[in-house]
Amino acid sequence: MSEAVLTVAQMVAAEKAAMAAGTSEWELMLKAGQGAAQWVHRAAGGRPVTVLCGPGNNGGDGYVIAEDLGSRGYDVDVIAPVEPSTDTARTARSQFGGDTREQGPFEHAIVVDCLFGYGLSRQVEGVYRELLEELSASDCFKIAIDVPSAVRSDCGSTLGPLPRYDLTLALGAWKQAHFLMPSMAMMGAKELIDLGLPLDDAHGVLSSRPALSAPAADAHKYTRGLVAVVAGEMPGAPLLSCEAGMRAGAGYVKLFSDRSHPDAPADLVIVEDDLDEALEDDRIDALLVGPGLGRGETSRERLAAALTSGRQCVLDADALHLLDDDLLEGVDPSRILLTPHEGELAALCESFGVEADGKLDRARSLSAATGLTVLAKGPDTILVGEGTTLFFPQGSSWLSVAGSGDVLAGICATRLAGSRSPMEAAQDAVWLHHEAARLAGPAFTALQLAHCVKPAMASFL
Ligand SMILES: NC(=O)C1=CN([C@@H]2O[C@H](COP(=O)(O)OP(=O)(O)OC[C@H]3O[C@@H](n4cnc5c(N)ncnc54)[C@H](O)[C@@H]3O)[C@@H](O)[C@H]2O)[C@@H](O)CC1
Ligand SMILES: Nc1ncnc2c1ncn2[C@@H]1O[C@H](COP(=O)(O)OP(=O)(O)O)[C@@H](O)[C@H]1O
Ligand SMILES: [K+]
Structure with a gap:
């Protein structure tokens, strides 16, 4: 049916x-x-x-x-x-x-x-x-x-x-x-x-459980997808995204940062090179920009560098407050996924001159005006892109904890790096995020949620 x-x-x-x-x-x-x-x-x-x-x-x-x-x-x-x-x-x-x-x-x-x-x-x-x-x-x-x-x-x-x-x-x-x-x-x-x-x-469809697959027999880390998380002023949030992204099936996750990260796990590669140089690596499949980025001039420059690199991007948190028409000039919108909560969605609508009431119409109008894929998250999550709106079953209300959006963004970036379109990547990510929360039970922290992304994968294989 x-x-x-x-x-x-x-x-x-x-x-x-x-x-x-x-x-x-x-x-x-x-x-x-x-x-x-x-x-x-x-x-x-x-x-x-x-x-x-x-x-x-x-x-x-x-x-x-x-x-x-x-x-x-x-x-x-x-x-x-x-x-x-x-x-x-x-x-x-x-x-x-x-x-x-x-x-x-x-x-x-x-x-x-x-x-x-x-x-x-x-x-x-x-x-x-x-x-x-x-x-x-x-x-x-x-x-x-x-x-x-x-x-x-x-x-x-x-x-x-x-x-x-x-x-x-x-x-x-x-x-x-x-x-x-x-x-x-x-x-x-x-x-x-x-x-x-x-x-x-x-035009509206209830999202159905995705079927994910194990890596191909001949897979290596680059065929599974290289995700680069562009860090900024605050170290915690991008680390949470990396922790989640590493457990969502990426072959390789790198953190592009010019700061030290003493708390980073040993299996996360930190690249301290100049960002423009780091972005030249042809093997990068997807970028995540926004968690912990900051909203100052340097942060805007880092976002601009990521967007002009032509790579697929997930934009979250501060990147959504910085984004405007100028930054999108010459960028292929079909390669970009936005993951706003309600406040960020309102800010985006203001930046792009979108006038609409309510979360659903805002997300639809923003996507229609910009060509970007919009994952409007919250207790009711709506995904809009490619002329379609996807609705989701309700997730655990324990997700309302600081940092859980950073976890979602990390999962999105990994799925995007794994040869999925922004719509498919976001859809996989919401299901993985909800399943990780279910497995994490009550009163989890964002890091515990990120750790549960690994067992969540098993539910969709
Ligand atoms: N049209 C169809 O082919 C089918 C319709 N079905 C049923 O029909 C429903 C829709 O039926 P209707 O379009 O008749 O609408 P509803 O039965 O939902 O209600 C509309 C009626 O209530 C009145 N009304 C609306 N708000 C009111 C309020 N606040 N206080 C007092 N009266 C109010 C309206 O004047 C109208 O008489 C569906 O939700 C579904 O349950 C089903 O039987 C399946 C087939
Ligand atoms: N009450 C809730 N029920 C289900 N999911 C929720 C609820 N509140 C928040 N979430 C989910 O938790 C995440 C919160 O993201 P966000 O607001 O960006 O938090 P943060 O910025 O602290 O990481 C989103 O994925 C959202 O869908
Ligand atoms: K009724």
């Missing part, structure tokens, strides 16, 4: 295309509701279920679920504050054999939220707000149908109370909100119900 991630407009278009090809809206709703009911049945295991039904087709799905559960012998309590307002939801209501009531309270241990789906268009108020507040306060098992009812499907922000759900059942395709904060973190387990919609043209 496609792992497409759609906007509401694309979702409506996909449903229209399915209808033009001969499937009625009622057939789609039946398939959606019955598919969802199977999951509700699995979760409920025979216990009574309350279904909250809204006025639109999301509410229609609710009646289909209620009817399906009723036919399986369930005790079902349907709360519907108003009568359905669409023809298809009215059909669903008429096919539901049971009674409904207009308001809570509800007492069942399983509650299915079908108040609003992607049609949510304004602040949730009145009886709907009360129902969502009651749901938030309840310790019942909460299931959201399509999206949680107070969530805006395109951006993941909220228009009302957002309970913490245990399960969210996406209908027909993932919506952007399934992978954007704050909604992403409140959805519990996520499952996709296939409706057979045509989704081939989607």
Whole structure:
């Protein structure tokens, strides 16, 4: 099944295309509701279920679920504050054999939220707000149908109370909100119900686990990739990047630095030559510039030297604050990967005159304006390049520790050196970073995270 991630407009278009090809809206709703009911049945295991039904087709799905559960012998309590307002939801209501009531309270241990789906268009108020507040306060098992009812499907922000759900059942395709904060973190387990919609043209895709490979039998250190990390004013951050890069499969990692690094590991090669000279080494496959670079004139010169060398580059941290049109003059943008967090993304948008709201639109607009690949990291990570947007499953919140971005940048540089495109390199890196965090468990330091990149590799071989 496609792992497409759609906007509401694309979702409506996909449903229209399915209808033009001969499937009625009622057939789609039946398939959606019955598919969802199977999951509700699995979760409920025979216990009574309350279904909250809204006025639109999301509410229609609710009646289909209620009817399906009723036919399986369930005790079902349907709360519907108003009568359905669409023809298809009215059909669903008429096919539901049971009674409904207009308001809570509800007492069942399983509650299915079908108040609003992607049609949510304004602040949730009145009886709907009360129902969502009651749901938030309840310790019942909460299931959201399509999206949680107070969530805006395109951006993941909220228009009302957002309970913490245990399960969210996406209908027909993932919506952007399934992978954007704050909604992403409140959805519990996520499952996709296939409706057979045509989704081939989607520009957004959920990243799938990469399959990495061991070095070829005849590999040597240069065929596996030589990564050069360009150090600057502060020694710690580039060392963390090197520690991670050395464990992500690089054949060779060098630190280009004019300072001493007494803490550097013995297996890291430090090159103290003049940077321009060091950059002349034809065997360099990828550069990393930014962690610990500094933002002064010398730092800018080091960044300029890296960019004009024509090598593939990962730019992170300070490099993202220095980057501007002048530095990119004559540089092939398809060879550059940016790894900004939200603050760095905002600074980049300002430098390049990109006006957009929200992380997703900012990353997309920045990539479109510059041709650069943008890995907008954070609790929700988005990768934009080559006309595509990749979304990722949530990583460990323990990643919110100083230096974990330096680790990610080091992994990115190694994957880029290993003959991967910026999109592929960044995708591999996010998965390795998340897996390293999973293996590192709770309360790790950035160095411990870097050490876990090695066992993380094993998960993808
Ligand atoms: N169109 C289709 O082919 C299918 C749609 N499906 C379902 O349909 C949903 C979308 O249905 P709709 O477009 O009818 O929209 P929704 O059911 O999401 O809600 C829109 C309805 O709620 C009202 N509304 C919006 N915000 C409100 C608020 N804050 N307070 C009070 N009322 C509010 C609108 O006026 C409209 O009547 C999907 O999320 C999915 O659950 C599924 O049945 C699969 C097939
Ligand atoms: N709450 C979170 N959940 C999941 N991942 C997170 C969270 N917070 C941060 N991260 C990840 O941790 C890394 C932090 O990078 P960054 O902000 O650059 O930190 P630093 O500059 O200290 O290295 C990014 O890869 C980001 O995706
Ligand atoms: K819902």
